[in-house]
Amino acid sequence: MTIHLFHHKQICKEAAKPTVNDAPDPDPSNRTSITSSSDEDDDFPHAKETFFHTSRIKDSIAVQKHHGTNDCEVHEENPHLQDFMIPHHSVHVRRLDDEEEDAVTVTIAETAAEQPVNAAAAATTRRSCLRPETKTSYYNRPKTEKSKRRIHFGDVFVRDYEMILGDNPCVTYGPPVTLDWDYVEFNPLPVDEYEFHHPPRRTIREMGMNYYRRKELLTLAGHSEEELKMAKKEVKKCKSNRYMTRQLASYPVVKMQATIESALRKCRRLLKDDHWKTERHLFVQ
Structure with missing residues (x-):
C-alpha cells in the first residue's frame, strides 16, 4: 500500500486486483520476453547498499533509510496526477451514539456510474482461497497446466481519506494523526498511466510529519486547541x-x-x- 499526501488529505493507493488468465498463450515467445524483462530490471542503477541490507530487496523502503529510494519507474518531468483524479463516489460513516464506540452506520453517496460497476462486480465469480477449486490440488497439476496461468494488473483505485485526531502513542511529540473512515473514491486509472503521472517515491524523511505539520492538518480538520491538549495528555499517559x-x-x-x-x-x-x-472441517477436504 502506497500513501500519498494531496491537499492536506491522505491518498491511499490500493493494490490493483490481480486477474488470472487461464487461457493458453498462443505466442510461446511471451515466456522469453518475460524472462528478459526481469533481467533488464537489474540494469537500473540502485542506491548505495546499507550495512544490514542488500540491493536484492529492490522495492523495500527499509533498505534506503540513509539513501534515496529505488524508483525504476518512468515519470513525466512535471507530474500532475491531481488533474487525472475524477471523483467517482464518496462514503460517509456517522456514529450513532458517541457513548457506544462500536455503534456506527454507513451512509454512501454514489453516482450513477457506480451502479453498473457494482453489478459487474457482483456478477463476477468469486473464488475462495481457503478451499480448493477442484479435488485435484494445484501442486499435483501437470507442469504444462501450471505454466498457462498468468497474473496481470489492470486498474488502480485511488481513495482520498481525511486526516483526523488519532490515538497512536508512538508519536514523538504532540498530538497524533490518523485516517478518517470517510473517503472519496476516484475513477480507476490504468496502472501504467498512474505510474507515469505520479511523482517519484518520497524518502523516509519526506514521508514523516513533524509536530507543526500535524497540528496544521488537525486545525484544518476542525479540531480545537482543547482537543489537541487532551490527546497529548492521553498519549503521555499511555507512554508511562x-x-x-x-x-x-x-x-x-x-x-x-x-x-x-x-x-x-x-x-x-x-x-x-x-x-x-x-x-x-472448513479447511480440510
Missing part, C-alpha cells in the same frame, strides 16, 4: 504505562507467570476442543 510494563517485564516473577499461563492454555486444548478443532 508502556514504560512501567517494560520495567516490570524484566522481573523473574513476571516471566514465570507468562510460562504458567502458556502451560494452562496448552492443557486446556488437550482437555477440550478449541476453535481450531471445531472449524477444521
